[in-house]
Amino acid sequence: MKPRRKLTIWLVVLVVLHGIIAAAGFFAPYDPVEQDRERPYVPPMHIHMMDPQGHFRLRPFFHPLRLREGSFDQYEEDATRVVALHFFARGAAYRLLGVVPSRLHLFGAAGARVYLLGSDAYGRDQLSRILYGGQISLLAGLLGAGVTLFFGALIGMAAGYYGGWRDELLMRAAELFLALPWLYLLFALRAFLPLAVSPLEAFLLVVVVIGMVGWARPARLVRGVVLSMKERDFVRAARGFGASDIYLLRRHILPETASVLLTQAAILVPQFVLAEMTLSFLGLGVPEPMSSWGNLLATLQQYNVLVSYWWMYLPALAIVPFFLGYLSLASALQERAGTYKIEEKGGWNPL
């Protein structure tokens, strides 16, 4: 496949995936914190098209679940009741993209709650929590990557442009950060920041911690570009005409680093989403009742959940399509730039 075409395809895939998460309110049938204490750990429900009499129904429906006789956590379908699934139904109020108030949901049911991916310990809808949790995880990844690239570009440009002892110092520091195992670094950074904080603060903290970890690689790559650029004739000419350092960096050198920065972004975002998941999974990140892909998985640390309620694992799978999209995008970007270095040879490129 042509690199350009590949790039377009994966960009579209990623835009669609992010769109679904961004419009979580519409795709999620319920509010992510709305509880149903009568229905803890409901398994994913089956959606039927054939009713018990064997007749085909155009509108998909489900049988509400009831507790099995003599059991406290085993559910069975109540075949006597039939609840139809309504598309574009009205339900819980939410704000689309955080702005537009709406009550419209992709689907919903009147009379009984539908749990497509099961429910958690408080009877909260797992599908809604995964969709809303994605907003937190992806935002943390995107912001973290933004912070990292900003500092990486800044440091890389300073090191490459000014050279001398600054370059030496910054690149030694970069080596240090590259050498450290990232999870240890994440742990260490997190250890030195406050533990008990509000959810919003915790989120910002996670972004900062993640953002501080990865600056070294983009900084080194940007430095390389700057080193080769600053000796180019047009840069020298501009300097000869009296252009200031800041002007040269901003106008002539920064645009040349765009391709490197873009590729790095495609590599960093999924890594940072994963970093957020890891921190929150370990209880060092975003706290309840906010949901993120990481803290949704935290319940799996309880043995009984692990053994009995497999659908609590589903949030983990949500990140896989994003990984696929971003890694393919990164490989397409690299192909387009024609920079296929040894370092990236082990990268993701199935074709």
Place this chain on the structure above:
Amino acid sequence: MRYFVRRTLHAVFLLFGVSLLTFLFSALTPGNYFDEMRLNPQISPETVVALRAQYQLDRPLAVRYAHWLNAVAHGDMGFSFAYNSPVGPLLWVRARNTLLLTVTATLLAWLLALPLGIWSASRFGRAPDRVISWTTATLLVIPDLVLALGLLIIAVRTGWFPTGGLASVGFNELSPLHKLRDVALHMALPVIALVLAALPTLVRHVRASVAEVLDAPFLRAALGHGIPQRKLLFHYALRAAANPLISLFGFSVGTLLSGSLLVEVVMSWPGLGPFLLEAILARDLYVVIGGVLLSMIFLVVGNLLADVLLYWADPRIRTAASAK
């Protein structure tokens, strides 16, 4: 010899840098282990102040750093508040378990990656190569957290492997052979997770390096001389392709340590992972610093090992080093 002295000095410098950095960060930390005590009405403020003084948390940063360096030189790496004992021995027990896991996983991963990568390269673009490429691509898009949790669920539901811990309950009564078997069984799950996480990158690098070498004229000539394929691949091609792979080994140590940290927490392996996590939640400062430093030591040792291997495998480096 000069070559190794220089590398070792570099490593020591790196360790110093990390320890200084962690200390500087720790100075910025709001709150410490004793803050929680202050909320406890049964502990008087005087006691807290006295404890702080006893552990020298009221001294300036430079003094604390000097004290800590002294402690490191004596092998105890500072004092754990939560365990009320020196950090060194506590860390070593956990580090041993972590090493057991990571060393086994590294060996296994390379033992699998080398033949798979070489095979893939020798059938470049044909069916085996495609199967391997797609498999590694699939494995690459499954993050290690997802992989580890998935394996754990499979293990719990099928009962194929014991989960959690390093040994069974009645471990001490077992015969040596059964002890070995018991530990091996407990290790299986975390090792599988680590190997599967590390394997795709390794296989891809081996494939790429070997494929590049296979194109070289000297190998075409060797093929023309009728040298058997196995000897060609494993003897000539692998040796020529070894250089970037050994560098990769150095790089992969860090990734493996991170992976191990996570897998240990997920699978309740009594290594550095759970220990460090606990220390972070308890604000047990010196344990965190010690853990980070220890991981750096592993990393440095891994890289030195890579340097030694490189020296041994690549004559160019040998001559360059002795010419200086």
